[in-house]
Amino acid sequence: MSNLPTNEDEFAETDALYRRLSAEDPGRPDGKVRQAVLEHATLLTRRSQVRATDEYVYSWDRPRRAWRRPSAFGALAASLLAVIIFGPRFGAHPMPARSVPAAYERPVSETPVYADIGNSKPMPMPMQAPASVAPEAVPQPAPPRERHGDAPANAVAAAAASAGAGAPSRAEATDATQAIGGMSASRAMGAPAPMAAAAPAAKTSGVNVPTQSAAAAADYGPALRRAAEDADLPALRELHDKRVNLDSRDAQGRTALMLATLHGHSQAVSALLAYGADPNLADASGETPLDAALAADESEIIAELKHNGAR
Amino acid sequence: MERYALGDSAAFGTLYRRHETRIWRYLERNVGNRATAEELMQEVWFAVAREAPRYQPTARFTTWLFTIAHNRMVDAVRAGQRQVSLDALGYDSASVIRQLTTQPASGPLAATLAREQGSALARALAQLPGEQRDAFLLHIEAELSVDEVAAVTGSTFETTKSRLRYARSKLRDLLSEFA
Numbered sequence: 001m002s003n004l005p006t007n008e009d010e011f012a013e014t015d016a017l018y019r020r021l022s023a024e025d026p027g028r029p030d031g032k033v034r035q036a037v038l039e040h041a042t043l044l045t046r047r048s049q050v051r052a053t054d055e056y057v058y059s060w061d062r063p064r065r066a067w068r069r070p071s072a073f074g075a076l077a078a079s080l081l082a083v084i085i086f087g088p089r090f091g092a093h094p095m096p097a098r099s100v101p102a103a104y105e106r107p108v109s110e111t112p113v114y115a116d117i118g119n120s121k122p123m124p125m126p127m128q129a130p131a132s133v134a135p136e137a138v139p140q141p142a143p144p145r146e147r148h149g150d151a152p153a154n155a156v157a158a159a160a161a162s163a164g165a166g167a168p169s170r171a172e173a174t175d176a177t178q179a180i181g182g183m184s185a186s187r188a189m190g191a192p193a194p195m196a197a198a199a200p201a202a203k204t205s206g207v208n209v210p211t212q213s214a215a216a217a218a219d220y221g222p223a224l225r226r227a228a229e230d231a232d233l234p235a236l237r238e239l240h241d242k243r244v245n246l247d248s249r250d251a252q253g254r255t256a257l258m259l260a261t262l263h264g265h266s267q268a269v270s271a272l273l274a275y276g277a278d279p280n281l282a283d284a285s286g287e288t289p290l291d292a293a294l295a296a297d298e299s300e301i302i303a304e305l306k307h308n309g310a311r
Numbered sequence: 312m313e314r315y316a317l318g319d320s321a322a323f324g325t326l327y328r329r330h331e332t333r334i335w336r337y338l339e340r341n342v343g344n345r346a347t348a349e350e351l352m353q354e355v356w357f358a359v360a361r362e363a364p365r366y367q368p369t370a371r372f373t374t375w376l377f378t379i380a381h382n383r384m385v386d387a388v389r390a391g392q393r394q395v396s397l398d399a400l401g402y403d404s405a406s407v408i409r410q411l412t413t414q415p416a417s418g419p420l421a422a423t424l425a426r427e428q429g430s431a432l433a434r435a436l437a438q439l440p441g442e443q444r445d446a447f448l449l450h451i452e453a454e455l456s457v458d459e460v461a462a463v464t465g466s467t468f469e470t471t472k473s474r475l476r477y478a479r480s481k482l483r484d485l486l487s488e489f490a
Binding site: 018020 | 320353479482
């Protein structure tokens, strides 16, 4: 420490000398260094501006999404309220008017009537159904084919037979069908035994799906098709568990898969196909689910149908 | 710096030109090798550009800038990148001093002599221990106070002050011919 200068003036002189010599030093980094640094800085600026633009877009989109959520809940609540109020009335009809494209709506009188037997091909039926035979109420001479999901031949017919009425008249069949559709109303009014046997089949919400013993005497076709129309996946699953006939048809020859396709319910379509529904069953006019999906340009359903062998 | 962080790339150019020389001298005179210094120069300014969005003006920009430069330089030295190339320049400090005192400071020869003078200055700095040289360059080139140099180098105030005194004392002897 003895040689350590203590005079600050000497240090100031040294600093000044260094600064003078340093100022005369022309040494500078290469121009390429400056160019590289400035280009890099410009690049980073552009990237941050792009990110800022993205964030702006997202921030613009965010209020829209925030607006969609309450509106979606509102629409859902309104739909639920409408179903609660008007559901029983529409449920009294076997096939209430829905938002099915007009091309698929055909007069009942011009369409053949199919029994709910689960045939893979449409049965050629007379254009005008006999007055004494109602849809869903055709007694079957032969037992249904051994296919997964086959249900008892006809619940209404069985119910009528058990009531000792012989062949059901049109009025009786209509009453029974209405009882199937409007199950809650019939229950509330204390439905008689035959109706009570058929009523659980119409319960599509999955709350009161009949037991296996009841299933033996019930027709789940309408319930299945309503579940397909409403995309009621839990009900579809429960009906599948009851081994119902997945390919049963309505008065216009439409299967549950066809109805799910017509209503654009891709999840219901996927579920039905997964459960084993036949993707190639045409309706009374010869239209297959794939035709309907193509006409409606439902790409997701088209892909799902093709994946499961639809032609 | 704040203008650049907001997207004004021209502001970065201004910033670079304002501090280019001082950062360059600090790096080149510490590592003693032009190529390494140029690499470090790029790394330092790349880091400045990258960290700009997170820059908080709690301290002087110069302190922040030279902290980055110091850390990069230390990393390079530790990685063995430091190459003392002063000897490779082939200059003899005595001959340089002699020329400086006898030749006029104008014309092409003056420019050559200035380069040689700079080399002599670099040679004098190269004879200092690394910590003293670093502290001295931070104090002189970056114009940092003793406190700031201590903060940048991670040393105590007394240690930094001692390093500065030793560095100045030795430089005074080495550059006495220029006085």
